[in-house]
Amino acid sequence: MASKAKVGVLGASGYTGSELVRMLLRHPRVEIALLTAERSAGKQMREVFPQFSPYELPTLVALESVDWAASGLDLIFCALPHATTQKVIKAIFAAAPSAKIVDLSADFRLADTAAYAKWYGHEHLAPELQQQAVYGLVEIHRRDIKKAQLIANPGCYTSCAELPLIPLIKAKAIELDDIVIDAKSGMTGAGRAAKEAMLFSEVSEGFNAYGVGHHRHMAELDQEFSRAAGKEVVVSFTPHLLPMNRGILSTIYVRGRRGKTPEELHEILLKFYAKEPFVHVLPFGETPHTRHVRGSNMTFIGVAKDRVPGKAIIIAALDNLVKGASGQAIQNMNLVMGWPETTGIDQVALFP
Amino acid sequence: MASKAKVGVLGASGYTGSELVRMLLRHPRVEIALLTAERSAGKQMREVFPQFSPYELPTLVALESVDWAASGLDLIFCALPHATTQKVIKAIFAAAPSAKIVDLSADFRLADTAAYAKWYGHEHLAPELQQQAVYGLVEIHRRDIKKAQLIANPGCYTSCAELPLIPLIKAKAIELDDIVIDAKSGMTGAGRAAKEAMLFSEVSEGFNAYGVGHHRHMAELDQEFSRAAGKEVVVSFTPHLLPMNRGILSTIYVRGRRGKTPEELHEILLKFYAKEPFVHVLPFGETPHTRHVRGSNMTFIGVAKDRVPGKAIIIAALDNLVKGASGQAIQNMNLVMGWPETTGIDQVALFP
Amino acid sequence: MASKAKVGVLGASGYTGSELVRMLLRHPRVEIALLTAERSAGKQMREVFPQFSPYELPTLVALESVDWAASGLDLIFCALPHATTQKVIKAIFAAAPSAKIVDLSADFRLADTAAYAKWYGHEHLAPELQQQAVYGLVEIHRRDIKKAQLIANPGCYTSCAELPLIPLIKAKAIELDDIVIDAKSGMTGAGRAAKEAMLFSEVSEGFNAYGVGHHRHMAELDQEFSRAAGKEVVVSFTPHLLPMNRGILSTIYVRGRRGKTPEELHEILLKFYAKEPFVHVLPFGETPHTRHVRGSNMTFIGVAKDRVPGKAIIIAALDNLVKGASGQAIQNMNLVMGWPETTGIDQVALFP
Amino acid sequence: MASKAKVGVLGASGYTGSELVRMLLRHPRVEIALLTAERSAGKQMREVFPQFSPYELPTLVALESVDWAASGLDLIFCALPHATTQKVIKAIFAAAPSAKIVDLSADFRLADTAAYAKWYGHEHLAPELQQQAVYGLVEIHRRDIKKAQLIANPGCYTSCAELPLIPLIKAKAIELDDIVIDAKSGMTGAGRAAKEAMLFSEVSEGFNAYGVGHHRHMAELDQEFSRAAGKEVVVSFTPHLLPMNRGILSTIYVRGRRGKTPEELHEILLKFYAKEPFVHVLPFGETPHTRHVRGSNMTFIGVAKDRVPGKAIIIAALDNLVKGASGQAIQNMNLVMGWPETTGIDQVALFP
Structure with a gap:
């Protein structure tokens, strides 16, 4: 097997962020190379999510401290709040044009900028990217997702x-x-x-x-x-x-x-x-x-x-948090990276 | 104020039974004179519901041991399982024709015996009583309830x-x-x-x-x-x-x-x-x-x-358990007994 | 029965506050005459606790808007945060020297000002009142509580x-x-x-x-x-x-x-x-x-x-929230007001 | 890699049984070859635990229908009730003397037969096996476990x-x-x-x-x-x-x-x-x-x-259910089978 792909999780201190880390830690094809969290920048992941205490993970950093070009990330999961996301993704693509992004926010799900403006109360900040984004419901849009660079992970x-x-x-x-x-x-x-x-x-x-x-x-x-x-x-x-x-x-x-x-x-x-x-x-x-x-x-x-x-x-x-967010996001990653679609997300349900 | 009315609760070891006891213990017009429970006959209420440990209540008895004529009950709450109820209520009215009954089961809710047979898979055992029974949703059928002797408390x-x-x-x-x-x-x-x-x-x-x-x-x-x-x-x-x-x-x-x-x-x-x-x-x-x-x-x-x-x-x-069962049942009791409708059931909601 | 006593609840937007209101609404000897809440001043109680929607209650006001002398309150329940409490109670007694207060905070529980300073990290702001306060665990200090003017309701x-x-x-x-x-x-x-x-x-x-x-x-x-x-x-x-x-x-x-x-x-x-x-x-x-x-x-x-x-x-x-806070506080009120100790707090436990 | 080991789970309709199946389904070295459940014999696992609906698993069978010698099982997890276990394990060893067993019940945890009789109220039915059994708390008894044939998985x-x-x-x-x-x-x-x-x-x-x-x-x-x-x-x-x-x-x-x-x-x-x-x-x-x-x-x-x-x-x-039961049991299996100890049980905690 070739070397592992480097991935980043933006917004690692929220629940979709921690859920990504939970699954990525056991995903055989990736290395978690970057974790960001604004208010918790400088902390260890174990301080915001103690379940990760036994594992080695990068220190949390602030978004503004990241040099996207130098980061060498193959794929970025973006689990940031609405609106912030548009600015951040625009900046990433400007600095690292070949990066792949799976966005877990609602920012790029609506292809129609008028619909976006109506429901969110303001103009979209990156309308050109909104056109490129592919809606990432794999079972419905699999063919388009494979070729996408920016995937808008659907809502739960x-x-x-x-x-x-x-x-x-x-x-x-x-x-x-x-x-x-x-x-x-x-x-x-x-x-x-x-x-x-x-x-x-x-x-x-x-x-x-x-x-x-x-x-x-x-x-x-x-x-x-x-x-x-x-x-x-x-x-x-x-x-x-x-x-x-x-x-x-x-x-x-x-x-x-x-x-x-x-x-x-x-x-x-x-x-x-x-x-x-x-x-x-x-x-x-x-x-x-x-x-x-x-x-x-x-x-x-x-x-x-x-x-x-x-x-x-x-x-x-x-x-x-899984098929409704982070699991689906990894399924999207597997697709765009050309890996078997179930890699790292085939856990059996936990009941009771 | 006159002496208290004597009431009985049939099926006191279930949740609607205990809920009746909870409210009746603080109802100013009644005395709990009879509690029945088949499998727990002979036990104290505190053994099946420890929250009643500090209060004095009648010992639980089996239905068959009750002499309905001699019991002198003014009103009976019937919180028994489906089908059993029909037989028991028939027997009560035979022995104590002037008793009033609020039935919390589904047995007397359907006025149409054909509908009953269709949904429950057998003929009704007391079709003559089914005709007399009044559907006890107070806000809709208040006038009829006041004159009723057998009230079918609605489902939750x-x-x-x-x-x-x-x-x-x-x-x-x-x-x-x-x-x-x-x-x-x-x-x-x-x-x-x-x-x-x-x-x-x-x-x-x-x-x-x-x-x-x-x-x-x-x-x-x-x-x-x-x-x-x-x-x-x-x-x-x-x-x-x-x-x-x-x-x-x-x-x-x-x-x-x-x-x-x-x-x-x-x-x-x-x-x-x-x-x-x-x-x-x-x-x-x-x-x-x-x-x-x-x-x-x-x-x-x-x-x-x-x-x-x-x-x-x-x-x-x-x-x-309250408006959907035992509280409604006491509201029905208040109506048929001619007491103010809110007596004993005006507790404010418990939140959080 | 004489006219009802006028009571106030300071800090009505917290859980001990709402729990006081729940029980006071059904207490036969009191009228709720004042409710305060800083951030929710001007709102109705139903806006912060919708379970009170069906009942009439005073509008929430800010503490500073209350004229203690003119309020004519017989007894005040103080359910405010630590430290604030000391200042507020001092001000109340200055304006209304005969008011009775049941304080649900920790501020007056420690008779020893040195112990207070050690555990809370600052000098007590009303040490003279701390000496007068009686620790309100009724079953242990009943006699002292009856004569008290300021009662420190114990912790849960x-x-x-x-x-x-x-x-x-x-x-x-x-x-x-x-x-x-x-x-x-x-x-x-x-x-x-x-x-x-x-x-x-x-x-x-x-x-x-x-x-x-x-x-x-x-x-x-x-x-x-x-x-x-x-x-x-x-x-x-x-x-x-x-x-x-x-x-x-x-x-x-x-x-x-x-x-x-x-x-x-x-x-x-x-x-x-x-x-x-x-x-x-x-x-x-x-x-x-x-x-x-x-x-x-x-x-x-x-x-x-x-x-x-x-x-x-x-x-x-x-x-x-009851014996560990608001129920105990009302038990203390009943004692200092000379009412039967169980008045308004004899509800049977809600299970299940 | 050699062919997969064949394992059985006795008592698959309980929680420790389903938890074993959950982890064994994703364990790279084993094949689930036998599942038993007395009252559910003849049913599919999905009927007793619908979370397994998407996966292929053997039909549940009754214990008495199993031919232990012919089953060819390399290792058996025994998740049966107390006392039954002793008889079953005795029978397994009689028919398949080289089988390895990890027992999740309490039956073989006490080395002292007198202590067993005192706490369980009857003589142990397989005292000779009780002597052989090794207490399977891996971090404490790892060396003994590696050589064991019958491992008594500790209580939670x-x-x-x-x-x-x-x-x-x-x-x-x-x-x-x-x-x-x-x-x-x-x-x-x-x-x-x-x-x-x-x-x-x-x-x-x-x-x-x-x-x-x-x-x-x-x-x-x-x-x-x-x-x-x-x-x-x-x-x-x-x-x-x-x-x-x-x-x-x-x-x-x-x-x-x-x-x-x-x-x-x-x-x-x-x-x-x-x-x-x-x-x-x-x-x-x-x-x-x-x-x-x-x-x-x-x-x-x-x-x-x-x-x-x-x-x-x-x-x-x-x-x-994991380190306190089924995860520990698989850890014991990994040890006695000579596999890396963490195989199949390295899932990261699920929070929230």
């Missing part, structure tokens, strides 16, 4: 809705004006920023919806569903917060088109994902639990018959 | 869907063929029977749907929604289990009828519940958390605008 | 160690140089400030000790144990954080003095607390769960025999 | 107390008559049997001790501590149940012998474990969290100074 909520729905939309198997996505996420999806509403005592032993009617992930859903349909699709989508750490479950209500039965919808998904290592369609009528994909890069999808004639209930589950 | 899932929807259905404000109820419940709703799927290690840090497409609570929803509409209504309903003890939250997707806006739906609910002590409608756009009703008899309802034109998202939350 | 950890140990120390029944207190607390004990270490994702599904060897509560333990013993007592004490909201459990290892057996230690506690409404000693060999006192003002104590000859294991459990 | 509580204490006892650095071990475990340690006390609703949001003064793990501690000391050692040990799935934390109170300081105790542990891949001693004064070893085979140990002169507080944390 959106992955958990797009994987079950896009094959059905492409197959013209469901009505497009009557899709309801009721989504529930574990708390790690909300990040590591210290906010009152995310304290243990506020969250534990309770459940609630949020962003009802106007969540930013909707823009991403609109884009991908409309692409798949070839016309505008607008769905009902409500996110909720679960009193647990990891896992997203989407309960999706659809109406079969032109008499398509729930069993036929199931069959379409089964075929579409037959050879995919990270999407598993359960037998008809079985539905997934988030706990059965925890810590793994797997997505489980189930299809059941609703008692309302013509309707089906589709349920998908994935780990928001 | 159903209460959390009927309270927000029935006023809208009655007002003919929503389309009836496009209602989706995505419901999530804490684990106490599943009872205290020792089953592998309910072990802490199986439930914690995970989330799942169950009974997809065919949950028994649907029969109860059909009955009440169809009554309110004056014609058959069939809704999509999916229950889920939350990794927490108490609380149900229903996320409901509806389409306004004849141009009714979400704001108008909100207005209807606000007026309908304006004077109700136990249903609180939040300002438009705010949605409830289960934690804010925990341990209380309150239901919180919120209405928000969906971005899909013409649709609204309605969210309701209640504590499944 | 300390209450859960002092209630089981002080009667044994007073009875000279245990060795004083070999006491180990291993204490575990739910997260609400850490307050509502937004800190990374207290986020749900950091706390859930994990357990740890903290402040090992040097926790501030030790000063309070030293004071009370030494008072009871008539000589200096220093114990081993380790606090831990539990992934749950409410409850403290102390596991205490003691050695009987002069051949005192575990059964004799149990007997001493049983007698000491025989008539107390809020301390319940379990039968010998039984030990308590935190869940069995949740939401109630109860303390449960159990005593068991260790297999190491001569040693006993004593376990105590209470709800840190 | 005991591993978490023995790893921090045995080096100190061997070094004669602590007093032996004053050791207190306060241990707390996640719920998976209690297994998968459906018992009321282990239901989510009974466990969640609460904490308690159990087996106070008389837990069976004490026999194992006595044996190992006495071996290390060369004389009888009896410690205080109290187990507690945490409302979480995985993790054990032991808080240990010791007194240095002949003036040994906490810093010196720390130094002894640091040296003892300097080259161990699975025991990590934190810098002096830092103490571990269970969450930082979750899902990994790591043990973290911390040492801090108590304020009681001469005493130290030692805290150890491990994942009860």
Whole structure:
């Protein structure tokens, strides 16, 4: 085997950052050569994430102290906050034009700059890069990703809705004006920023919806569903917060088109994902639990018959930090680096 | 004040039983005169629920050892398993024809014996009593309950869907063929029977749907929604289990009828519940958390605008053991006994 | 009954504040006349704690806007941060010399100003008041509390160690140089400030000790144990954080003095607390769960025999927000106001 | 590389069984050739643990249907209940005398048959094998394990107390008559049997001790501590149940012998474990969290100074299902098979 590729993780003190480090430490083809964290610059990774105490890792540094040209990084994972990301990636490409970047923020997911401006309230800072970026949902856009230099890793909520729905939309198997996505996420999806509403005592032993009617992930859903349909699709989508750490479950209500039965919808998904290592369609009528994909890069999808004639209930589950973020990001890396797609991300789920 | 009424709790070793005892111990108008529990007969309540250790309570006895005529009970709460209940209540009325009964099981909720047979797989054992029973959702059927002798306390899932929807259905404000109820419940709703799927290690840090497409609570929803509409209504309903003890939250997707806006739906609910002590409608756009009703008899309802034109998202939350079971049962007792409706059940929610 | 007493809660936006409001709303002798919260001044209580949405409460105001003399408050609960408290209480007494105050902070718990300075790193700002303050552990200092004007409500950890140990120390029944207190607390004990270490994702599904060897509560333990013993007592004490909201459990290892057996230690506690409404000693060999006192003002104590000859294991459990804070504070109010001690705080524990 | 070794897992439907399968599926040197489960015989593994749905595994069979001689298994993991184990292992050795067995039950941990009879209430059924069995705590008994045929995998509580204490006892650095071990475990340690006390609703949001003064793990501690000391050692040990799935934390109170300081105790542990891949001693004064070893085979140990002169507080944390059971078992397999000790068990901890 050739020497290892050098990778960097920008924003290593957040949860998607630590999750990348967890998997990259055991990835046989890479060496972790750079870790950045603004407020924790100068610290060791073990000080911000004690689970890494036994392992050797680079000291955390500030972004501004990095010489991108000299760094010799083959691939960079960017796990930075929204907006900051656009500036940083622009600077990286300016200094190191051949670098490959997998961006875990929302900054490059929307191809349409007008849509971006509408949902985020300001003009995009790197519209030329936004055109180049490829949306990194591997099972849907694998061919484009292989050739990409900048990959926009999809959101966790959106992955958990797009994987079950896009094959059905492409197959013209469901009505497009009557899709309801009721989504529930574990708390790690909300990040590591210290906010009152995310304290243990506020969250534990309770459940609630949020962003009802106007969540930013909707823009991403609109884009991908409309692409798949070839016309505008607008769905009902409500996110909720679960009193647990990891896992997203989407309960999706659809109406079969032109008499398509729930069993036929199931069959379409089964075929579409037959050879995919990270999407598993359960037998008809079985539905997934988030706990059965925890810590793994797997997505489980189930299809059941609703008692309302013509309707089906589709349920998908994935780990928001793995297939919904860092595992997917490494899957994207494996693709663009030409490595076997499952390298370093084939861990079996941790249950219980 | 006159002497206290004598009440009995049948099935005191389950969660709805203990919850009744918790509230009845502080209810100023009653004396707990009888507690039954089959497998724990002969034990003290403190042995099955140590939280009652400091209080004096009757020894648990077996049902068959009770002489209903001699017991002198004014009111009986029946928190027994399905089917058993029918036989027991028949026997009670035979021996003590003037007793009042609030039944917390599902046995007398369905007025239609054919519907009962379809959903439960056997003929009803006391069809004559089923005709007399009044469905005990106080805010909807208060007048009938006051005159009833046998009250069928509603289910927890159903209460959390009927309270927000029935006023809208009655007002003919929503389309009836496009209602989706995505419901999530804490684990106490599943009872205290020792089953592998309910072990802490199986439930914690995970989330799942169950009974997809065919949950028994649907029969109860059909009955009440169809009554309110004056014609058959069939809704999509999916229950889920939350990794927490108490609380149900229903996320409901509806389409306004004849141009009714979400704001108008909100207005209807606000007026309908304006004077109700136990249903609180939040300002438009705010949605409830289960934690804010925990341990209380309150239901919180919120209405928000969906971005899909013409649709609204309605969210309701209640504590499944209180307003969804034992608190509602005591509210029913207060009504039939002619006491102020809030007596003994006006505890403020316990948060955090 | 005479008109209701007017009470104020300073620091109503924290957990001990909301817990006071929860119980005071149903206390038959008081009217909540003042609620303060610095950062939330001008807001309604429902905006910081939505569970109060259905109830009428005063608007939150800033401390500096209160005219203490004109307020006409009969009793003030002070649930403010450390140090601030000293200044505020000094100002209140200056303006309203006859006010009664129950202080829930640590500021007036240490009678010795030198001990205060050592543990808190600065001179006490109101040493003259510190002399007047009475330590408000009702079951130990009831007589003094009745006559007090300023009551220092004890800490949660300390209450859960002092209630089981002080009667044994007073009875000279245990060795004083070999006491180990291993204490575990739910997260609400850490307050509502937004800190990374207290986020749900950091706390859930994990357990740890903290402040090992040097926790501030030790000063309070030293004071009370030494008072009871008539000589200096220093114990081993380790606090831990539990992934749950409410409850403290102390596991205490003691050695009987002069051949005192575990059964004799149990007997001493049983007698000491025989008539107390809020301390319940379990039968010998039984030990308590935190869940069995949740939401109630109860303390449960159990005593068991260790297999190491001569040693006993004593376990105590209470709800840190009730008997460990706000319930105890209301118990203190009831005492100084001359009301029955259990008024408004006799709720039965909420389990499950 | 030569062909893969064939391994079997007896008792695959329990948590230690599924945890073995999770790690063995990704172990490069083995093939899972046999899975047994009595009540689930004939089922697929995915039916008892849906997380294995995407993987190919042998059908579950009953023990009695296995022909041990013909099975050709190189190594057998035995994760069966107490007592059953003795009979099964006897039968295996009779049929396949060269098989290697790692037993995860408590049946062969006690070398002394009298101690076994005392703690388990009946004579050992295979005393001749009990003599051969080697206690499989790798870091302490590595040399003996390499040559063993039957390895008694240690208990989870005991591993978490023995790893921090045995080096100190061997070094004669602590007093032996004053050791207190306060241990707390996640719920998976209690297994998968459906018992009321282990239901989510009974466990969640609460904490308690159990087996106070008389837990069976004490026999194992006595044996190992006495071996290390060369004389009888009896410690205080109290187990507690945490409302979480995985993790054990032991808080240990010791007194240095002949003036040994906490810093010196720390130094002894640091040296003892300097080259161990699975025991990590934190810098002096830092103490571990269970969450930082979750899902990994790591043990973290911390040492801090108590304020009681001469005493130290030692805290150890491990994942009860990995280093406390199945990870340790695979570590033992690696040793007896002559493979690198970390093969297949070097996963980094999953946090958050």
